[in-house]
Amino acid sequence: MECKYFEKLKDYNYGDLLAETDYWIILLAPDQRNLGTCVIALKRFEGDLSELKDEEWLEFSKIVKKLEYALKKAFNSTMFNWGCLMNSSYRKDPPDPHVHWHMIPRYKEKTEFKGLIFEDPCFGSSTMKTKGGIRKVAEDVRIKIIKEIKDNFEI
Structure with missing residues (x-):
């Protein structure tokens, strides 16, 4: 899938393209600890969550339902944490915030994949203070994770 907006967002290092809707792009995050x-x-490009339009909120709610379903089906996720964390945008001078959400699947049990x-x-706790840095996986595994999500994600 070619996303004309993806090139503009590469500087943010959000990850690999999974899908595109009218108002959002969905990406596999670089960090795969979960x-x-x-x-x-x-x-x-919008810096404030409060400035989202009604149609963007509506479409986002549909993405939440479908993406959570896909992750439960693909990997047996137990639950999900959602966060709109734009802190790193303010490390730049000048700040460059961009509205985006982190969807972190949570797992009660160990999960094996490939x-x-x-x-x-x-x-059962926040992942905010998890130590140990990010977990990157090999490109071939990322491709398989993306395929598994896409096979279950009807957007």
């Missing part, structure tokens, strides 16, 4: 972690980025084990040691 299998299937995604970023959902607004296509237009020979890799994914654990969620702070299940």
Whole structure:
């Protein structure tokens, strides 16, 4: 899938393209500590969540339902954390915030995918203070994760 907005968003390093809707792009996040972690980025450049239009909120709600379903079906996720965290945008001078959401699947049990084990040691708590940096997976595994999500994501 070719996304004309994806090139503009590469500087934000949100991840690999999964899908595109009228107002959002859905990407597999670079950090895969929690299998299937995604970023959902607004296509237009907006710095404030309060400035989202009604139609953007409506479409976002549909993405939430369909993406959660896809991750439960693909990887047996237990639950999901959603966050709109734009803190790193303010490390730049001048700040460059862009509305986007982090969708972090949470797993009560260890999860195996393509020979890799994914654990969620702070299940039931916030992942905000998880130490250990990000978990990148090999490109061939990322491709398989993307395929698994797409096979279950009807957008």
